[in-house]
Amino acid sequence: MKTNKLSWMIAFVLLALMFAGLYVLEQTLPPTTMLFTILKKSVIYALIAVSMNLLNGFTGLFSLGQAGFMVVGAYTFAILTIPVQHRAMVYQYYDGGIVQFALPAALGILAAGAVAAVFAFLVGLPVLRLKSDYLAIATLGFAEIIRAFIQYEGLGPLTNGSNLLRRFPTFTGIIPPFAIVAFCIFIIVMLIHSTYGRALKAIRDDETAAEAMGINLFFHKQLSFVISSFFAGVAGALLAMYQGSIQAASFKSSMTYEILLIVVIGGMGSISGSILASFLFIASSEWWLRFLDNELFIGTFKVPLLRSGFRVVVFSVIIMAVVLFYRRGIMGDREFNLRFLTRGRSKAKERKNG
Amino acid sequence: MAEKMLELQDITMQFGGVVAVNNLSMHIDQGEIVALIGPNGAGKTTAFNCVTGMYRPTNGQVKFEGKVIVANYPQGKMKSMYAGENKGKYKHEVAPTPDKITRMGIARTFQNIRLFKTQTAFENVLIATHLHRTSNPFTATFRLNYKEERQMRELALSMLEMVGLQDSKDELATSLPYGKQRRLEIARALATKPKLLLLDEPAAGMNPQETHELGQFIVDIKNRFNLTVFLIEHHMDLVMDISERIYVIDFGKLIATGSPDEIRENQDVISAYLGVDEE
Numbered sequence: 001m002k003t004n005k006l007s008w009m010i011a012f013v014l015l016a017l018m019f020a021g022l023y024v025l026e027q028t029l030p031p032t033t034m035l036f037t038i039l040k041k042s043v044i045y046a047l048i049a050v051s052m053n054l055l056n057g058f059t060g061l062f063s064l065g066q067a068g069f070m071v072v073g074a075y076t077f078a079i080l081t082i083p084v085q086h087r088a089m090v091y092q093y094y095d096g097g098i099v100q101f102a103l104p105a106a107l108g109i110l111a112a113g114a115v116a117a118v119f120a121f122l123v124g125l126p127v128l129r130l131k132s133d134y135l136a137i138a139t140l141g142f143a144e145i146i147r148a149f150i151q152y153e154g155l156g157p158l159t160n161g162s163n164l165l166r167r168f169p170t171f172t173g174i175i176p177p178f179a180i181v182a183f184c185i186f187i188i189v190m191l192i193h194s195t196y197g198r199a200l201k202a203i204r205d206d207e208t209a210a211e212a213m214g215i216n217l218f219f220h221k222q223l224s225f226v227i228s229s230f231f232a233g234v235a236g237a238l239l240a241m242y243q244g245s246i247q248a249a250s251f252k253s254s255m256t257y258e259i260l261l262i263v264v265i266g267g268m269g270s271i272s273g274s275i276l277a278s279f280l281f282i283a284s285s286e287w288w289l290r291f292l293d294n295e296l297f298i299g300t301f302k303v304p305l306l307r308s309g310f311r312v313v314v315f316s317v318i319i320m321a322v323v324l325f326y327r328r329g330i331m332g333d334r335e336f337n338l339r340f341l342t343r344g345r346s347k348a349k350e351r352k353n354g
Numbered sequence: 355m356a357e358k359m360l361e362l363q364d365i366t367m368q369f370g371g372v373v374a375v376n377n378l379s380m381h382i383d384q385g386e387i388v389a390l391i392g393p394n395g396a397g398k399t400t401a402f403n404c405v406t407g408m409y410r411p412t413n414g415q416v417k418f419e420g421k422v423i424v425a426n427y428p429q430g431k432m433k434s435m436y437a438g439e440n441k442g443k444y445k446h447e448v449a450p451t452p453d454k455i456t457r458m459g460i461a462r463t464f465q466n467i468r469l470f471k472t473q474t475a476f477e478n479v480l481i482a483t484h485l486h487r488t489s490n491p492f493t494a495t496f497r498l499n500y501k502e503e504r505q506m507r508e509l510a511l512s513m514l515e516m517v518g519l520q521d522s523k524d525e526l527a528t529s530l531p532y533g534k535q536r537r538l539e540i541a542r543a544l545a546t547k548p549k550l551l552l553l554d555e556p557a558a559g560m561n562p563q564e565t566h567e568l569g570q571f572i573v574d575i576k577n578r579f580n581l582t583v584f585l586i587e588h589h590m591d592l593v594m595d596i597s598e599r600i601y602v603i604d605f606g607k608l609i610a611t612g613s614p615d616e617i618r619e620n621q622d623v624i625s626a627y628l629g630v631d632e633e
């Protein structure tokens with residue numbers, strides 16, 4: 001119990017240091033720096049990956065609906081927060097749309113999570129009573145249908161059809177997305193360490209035994225699915241804020257696969273793995289490997305292979321290597337912990353006693 | 355005066371064309387230790403699974419403390435396929451999920467040990483205290499249930515101490531030696547606070563010394579927690595030692611019932627077991 005409290009304290013100190021570091025960066029670097037773009041996107045992906053891990057890694061339910069719940073969240077946020085004076089312009093083909101009020105961004109983010117959670121509840125109702133395999137199919141189907149549905153002309157006054165939604169609030173700095181994501185992940189970690197989290201892990205390990213210990217499978221699976229989708233919805237809202245404009249067509253199922261890949265690379269059942277993998281994944285796909293897409297001459301020598309598209313090839317190879325050689329991901333199902341900082345102390349104590 | 359704790363009435367379980375349990379009727383009184391024995395494949399585990407809700411029997415009903423908790427009659431394609439007896443005697447269906455039955459006060463262990471493999475011994479037992487929670491996901495996440503959480507941990511720890519596993523509490527459950535895993539399963543079942551404990555071959559894989567100790571342990575916990583015990587076991591020494599009554603089944607059918615002494619002498623039982631190796 002004591003070491004547990006200590007590691008929480010260390011985590012909080014590190015978190016405070018991180019925010020201090022971000023603040024310093026923001027004060028010193030120009031706001032257009034690539035680093036900020038990457039960090040913002042990474043931290044949002046970290047939330048999506050952790051929410052997916054709650055379901056796939058901690059509950060053992062295989063779902064492919066993350067992009068679907070994100071698009072629900074993104075649209076809920078956008079529809080509810082576009083300032084009234086901009087609506088005529090955004091909804092130019094639909095007479096300014098039917099929603100004629102605007103919520104503050106914070107409420108919009110909460111609503112994004114809530115609406116995604118309601119959709120998850122409805123999808124889970126019939127599906128989660130069946131064997132787990134059906135969930136992947138149902139959620140994938142849901143993601144495709146909801147995307148098409150949003151673009152449906154008849155819903156134009158609400159969703160703007162297949163046109164962009166824009167002019168909603170965006171981030172003013174790098175601190176807000178980090179703060180929101182840190183808070184959300186904190187809640188997920190607390191849930192996982194609660195008695196409900198233990199029940200979820202029991203279901204993952206052995207459904208039959210879990211049920212024999214009095215754990216209602218349907219209720220707990222539904223719980224995990226709804227909470228996971230709530231945070232996917234929140235992440236959708238954050239992604240909208242990050243991008244500045246959204247379009248349903250861009251929330252493809254390839255987005256879900258990308259996130260699944262992050263979860264697998266980080267390690268199923270490891271929160272810190274998912275976070276770490278999100279930053280590595282976004283940084284290497286959008287930044288570190290960029291140079292591979294540009295032709296490069298050293299003197300008159302043209303470096304072979306470097307051309308537009310080569311980045312994707314290299315990236316795929318790296319991912320294949322990770323999946324092949326670290327089959328259980330970077331972290332397995334362990335967490336990054338700072339025991340090594342406290343170990344010296346307890347060893348010393350042992351020596352004194354022994 | 356002895357109240358019937360558990361009662362199986364005409365339980366038949368048919369898988370396709372195979373009748374695994376055939377018209378089995380039996381009862382267990384409050385406070386008894388009753389054994390169910392029979393050769394391999396006789397249908398013992400299947401009978402357990404019908405009581406705990408893991409299987410839905412094809413016909414018959416199960417009563418617990420006088421209340422029908424499981425009931426069924428041949429339906430669907432079983433209407434024509436049904437090869438058992440007492441067709442038409444039962445007309446309603448009661449099919450709770452296993453977790454509901456556990457919450458009524460029936461806990462079990464598994465023949466092929468089923469511990470939560472990524473969890474420590476302590477966590478395995480702790481999970482079994484979840485069913486009596488009063489917290490909801492919100493209060494649990496924000497630790498408003500810290501008092502209850504502490505009680506859960508104390509209960510889990512005391513169960514581990516009772517089976518003598520307190521020193522292994524932080525070890526991965528599946529890394530424990532076989533005998534300890536069996537005892538851990540019992541501790542986990544007890545943490546659900548059952549009235550009736552079903553043990554499916556708890557002594558499997560144990561040597562005679564361990565088996566003897568397990569027998570004493572079962573009697574011990576029965577008295578301490580005021581339990582009723584329903585036991586499946588192949589170790590005859592253990593069965594004869596601790597059971598008050600024994601039911602014997604072969605090919606799903608009841609072939610004998612009585613006290614250990616009566617069963618020892620029963621000709622049907624002897625011939626059913628003849629040529630069948632005792633493990």
Ligand SMILES: Nc1ncnc2c1ncn2[C@@H]1O[C@H](COP(=O)(O)OP(=O)(O)OP(=O)(O)O)[C@@H](O)[C@H]1O
Nearest residue numbers: 369372374392393394395396397398399400401465
């Ligand atoms: N789910 C199932 N589907 C089909 N047949 C089954 C199923 N479960 C059990 N059976 C069959 O029912 C019969 C009885 O099996 P059961 O496991 O109940 O025997 P048992 O008495 O527990 O044997 P053992 O002593 O080996 O544990 C066997 O023929 C088995 O193949």
Ligand SMILES: [Mg+2]
Nearest residue numbers: 398399400465
């Ligand atoms: Mg068996």
